[in-house]
Amino acid sequence: xxxxxxxxxxxxxxxxxxxxxxxxxxxxxxxxxxxxxxxxxxxxxxxxxxxxxxxxxxxxxxxxxxxxxxxxxxxxxxxxxxxxxxxxxxxxxxxxxxxxxxxxxxxxxx
Amino acid sequence: xxxxxxxxxxxxxxxxxxxxxxxxxxxxxxxxxxxxxxxxxxxxxxxxxxxxxxxxxxxxxxxxxxxxxxxxxxxxxxxxxxxxxxxxxxxxxxxxxxxxxxxxxxxxxxxxx
Numbered sequence: 001x002x003x004x005x006x007x008x009x010x011x012x013x014x015x016x017x018x019x020x021x022x023x024x025x026x027x028x029x030x031x032x033x034x035x036x037x038x039x040x041x042x043x044x045x046x047x048x049x050x051x052x053x054x055x056x057x058x059x060x061x062x063x064x065x066x067x068x069x070x071x072x073x074x075x076x077x078x079x080x081x082x083x084x085x086x087x088x089x090x091x092x093x094x095x096x097x098x099x100x101x102x103x104x105x106x107x108x109x110x
Numbered sequence: 111x112x113x114x115x116x117x118x119x120x121x122x123x124x125x126x127x128x129x130x131x132x133x134x135x136x137x138x139x140x141x142x143x144x145x146x147x148x149x150x151x152x153x154x155x156x157x158x159x160x161x162x163x164x165x166x167x168x169x170x171x172x173x174x175x176x177x178x179x180x181x182x183x184x185x186x187x188x189x190x191x192x193x194x195x196x197x198x199x200x201x202x203x204x205x206x207x208x209x210x211x212x213x214x215x216x217x218x219x220x221x222x223x
Contacts, residue, residue: 033210043199045210058210090153092210097161099144099201099211101154 002026006091006102013081013109021076021105023091031094032074036060036087037104043090049074081109112137112204116214124222125192131185131217133200138178141203144211145174145185148197157198158185190221 007022025032033048035058045058049068063085065077074093078085086109091102113136123129135143142161146154158167158174160183166175173186183200197218201211 035210035213040215042215043201043211043213045212048210050209056209092154097142098156098159100156101146103153 004091004093004100004102006089006105008105009103010106011108013078013107015081015083015109017081018077018079019081021078021089021091021107023074023076023102024072025074025091025093025100026072027093027095027100028071029093029095029100030071031096032068033058033092033099034064034066034074034076035090035092036085037090038087046076046089083109085109112140112202112212114200114202114212114214116198116200116217118217119215120218120220122220122222123190125190127190128186128188129190129219131187131198131200131219133183133185133214135181135183135202135212137202137204138181139204140176140178143174143176143183143200143202145172145183146199146201148199148216154199192221192223195219195221 004025030051034046035043037043044060047066049055055066089105092099115134117132144159145157160167160176171188176183197216199216201213
């Protein structure tokens, strides 16, 4: 039972580099979302999707892009990484009830 | 906009005690509320989900309540154990379950052996 799988687990970037955080779920959930977790700030919603082809912005969307071409995958793209994007990123999926979280990606931007 | 607050931010109690963690929210039109556990350096594990039409949910030694009129939820842990040490997060869903969750900042719980 894989659930929600995030890759990579750790990543170090230089300012200005781009990268994609991968998220895949095998529960056939319609709803997927991305959060970032920062000390003292808690978890904040970046983007979410209610189904393939449909995405929307959360509380802190600036600097991030998402797309949802399949039900299973919901990648998060950093177009030009900034030190302020140093954080732990969590992907979640749900059937509109219980939210299931991945193990997270720890990102450092130097 | 939904705001979620958790009190206390940290709590340390001896093993065996019963304890209550508090969560308050501002939007009474909450769709559901979920309690999570997070161990250091790990992801979130769902503990209990309470739908807006429910007043409480129980799982083993855990009991969560929801009072929409007062904007409060509590997580009751009975007979605490050192393995219960973790950060506990509550989070609310407002948009019919379709949008993301709004999280509190968590309660860091330490159970002393």
